[in-house]
Amino acid sequence: MNSAEEALRGFPNRETGRDVSRYIGVELHEVEGAPGESSPRVVGHAPASDYLRGPSGGVRAGALLTMLDSVGGLCGGLAALPEGWVVSTNVSARSLPVNHVGPLRVDAWVLRQGRASVVTAVTIRDEGQGNALVVDGVLTSAVLVPENGPPQWTRPLSLSPGPPLPAPVPTLTEWLGARPLGADEVEMPLAPSLRNPWGILHGGAVASLVDVAAEHATGGVTTDVVLHFLAPNRVGPVRASAVPIGAGRRADGTVMRVEVRDVGADRVTALAIATAQV
Amino acid sequence: MSTTYPPDRHLLRDLRLSFEHVDEHTSVAWMPVVPELAARDGSARAGALATLVDVIGGGLAARAAQPDWIATADLTLHLTGAATSGRVEARGRVAHAGRTTVVIEVGLSDDRGAPIGLATMSFARLPRRVDNPDLSDSPTTGMSSMALPSSGLQASLLDEIGVEVVDRANGTVESPVRDWSRNSLGSMQGGAVAVVIDAAAEAASAVGHAGEVVVSDLQLTYLALARVGPIRTRAEVLDARPGVVVTHVELIDTGSDDRVTTIGRVVATTSLRTA
Numbered sequence: 262m263n264s265a266e267e268a269l270r271g272f273p274n275r276e277t278g279r280d281v282s283r284y285i286g287v288e289l290h291e292v293e294g295a296p297g298e299s300s301p302r303v304v305g306h307a308p309a310s311d312y313l314r315g316p317s318g319g320v321r322a323g324a325l326l327t328m329l330d331s332v333g334g335l336c337g338g339l340a341a342l343p344e345g346w347v348v349s350t351n352v353s354a355r356s357l358p359v360n361h362v363g364p365l366r367v368d369a370w371v372l373r374q375g376r377a378s379v380v381t382a383v384t385i386r387d388e389g390q391g392n393a394l395v396v397d398g399v400l401t402s403a404v405l406v407p408e409n410g411p412p413q414w415t416r417p418l419s420l421s422p423g424p425p426l427p428a429p430v431p432t433l434t435e436w437l438g439a440r441p442l443g444a445d446e447v448e449m450p451l452a453p454s455l456r457n458p459w460g461i462l463h464g465g466a467v468a469s470l471v472d473v474a475a476e477h478a479t480g481g482v483t484t485d486v487v488l489h490f491l492a493p494n495r496v497g498p499v500r501a502s503a504v505p506i507g508a509g510r511r512a513d514g515t516v517m518r519v520e521v522r523d524v525g526a527d528r529v530t531a532l533a534i535a536t537a538q539v
Numbered sequence: 540m541s542t543t544y545p546p547d548r549h550l551l552r553d554l555r556l557s558f559e560h561v562d563e564h565t566s567v568a569w570m571p572v573v574p575e576l577a578a579r580d581g582s583a584r585a586g587a588l589a590t591l592v593d594v595i596g597g598g599l600a601a602r603a604a605q606p607d608w609i610a611t612a613d614l615t616l617h618l619t620g621a622a623t624s625g626r627v628e629a630r631g632r633v634a635h636a637g638r639t640t641v642v643i644e645v646g647l648s649d650d651r652g653a654p655i656g657l658a659t660m661s662f663a664r665l666p667r668r669v670d671n672p673d674l675s676d677s678p679t680t681g682m683s684s685m686a687l688p689s690s691g692l693q694a695s696l697l698d699e700i701g702v703e704v705v706d707r708a709n710g711t712v713e714s715p716v717r718d719w720s721r722n723s724l725g726s727m728q729g730g731a732v733a734v735v736i737d738a739a740a741e742a743a744s745a746v747g748h749a750g751e752v753v754v755s756d757l758q759l760t761y762l763a764l765a766r767v768g769p770i771r772t773r774a775e776v777l778d779a780r781p782g783v784v785v786t787h788v789e790l791i792d793t794g795s796d797d798r799v800t801t802i803g804r805v806v807a808t809t810s811l812r813t814a
Contacts, residue, residue, distance in 0.1 A: 489634070507653060
């Protein structure tokens, strides 16, 4: 059973998971697509907040991936209505070297919509840097029918991130509660605030843990992530181990295989390949 | 289109792949590294390795999904080393087999057994149709190969597929959909699609300030089958720095209302032969 099937157990509260949106500060709007386009488009805006930045000064890949997952996931979910809703199954994204100014604009649109899955393209651009491309990504989601039915939204949908978080806002690593276990492992508890509306660890949090693990193992900056969600993280703690693939080093950084485990459930929950520029 | 699959002259035979099905969840495959597969630096091109991955991954996923069938959703390949001689080994395993998706992980190693890369594939699980191949009687363990005694590449892999560079600066290449590179559904085989995207990114990467680079990563999302052809690429260089070029490539079936069939993100880096 994977994330998708286990998530069928319920869609307890669509407000669960809003904590993640609030942390990254993303505001979401459903917008009209191109002429003749029937699928929804979603645009998000988020500030390039200092607390989202890593040691290099740029917004961390984990935060960017969380934005991608949030906006792309909502776009895929709206495309799946009224029959169902979605859960992320895999994401791939490349961050480009941009000196982030913000605000960041996240655009998501549907590339393919089937009965079982939705593929969304997601780009993140820096409006403060002449709309420079920050991230080029793709999110694939499985379509599910929750036991209580899919969420009901007023369309076109707009979602505010909510009131600003009280200062001092934790850094991404602090927000996750991630701590190193060794040279190539990090671990985090599964805090209720990090769960998504399905009640499992938010995909953005998993992606952020992969980012933190890759950076911890290499001392570099994560630039490229391919992430497959294999099973939900329900129990915790959640642990990520990053190991170089072969020689690992290339002109664009070190390429790592990252495995994520729900230690409490004793199973592998995600598999990622991450490149970190050293 | 040929009536038997694969025909005597076909990608799956002429690459001279061999397989060992270890168990239900693990397979190993080998591909000889021949000059016809070479990228600019003489090592086996990423698209050729992706073809090996596609074949072993598809086989594993099809078995894992039985009695259902599968559709390839995406393929990623990250190389950290180069295959330059002998044969390259692909060791695939089922990372996940659920009711909706199957995920395969494939490790690649060179002739000395050194790891040179890692690939993943994911598949959507579909209800079986009557025209889907029945794998229930196929051997679950042992060695196999589709190569015939006469099989082998007679030209470069790009030429066998029919890839022609139309506009190097814009990464535009074009290719027919030949019987040689069709899959059992009659559309371009997923590995051949990877080769075309590899070629487009290679062309686009040659222009700019990056210097001599070769394709190291392929991240492909399959959106629709490339059935008719000719297929054409549209490429945009997202980042070009010394030793690194990142390109976004779209594959369009011009014979099917310019439908976008595949999108790819391709990273080219300084040759991995010295890595």
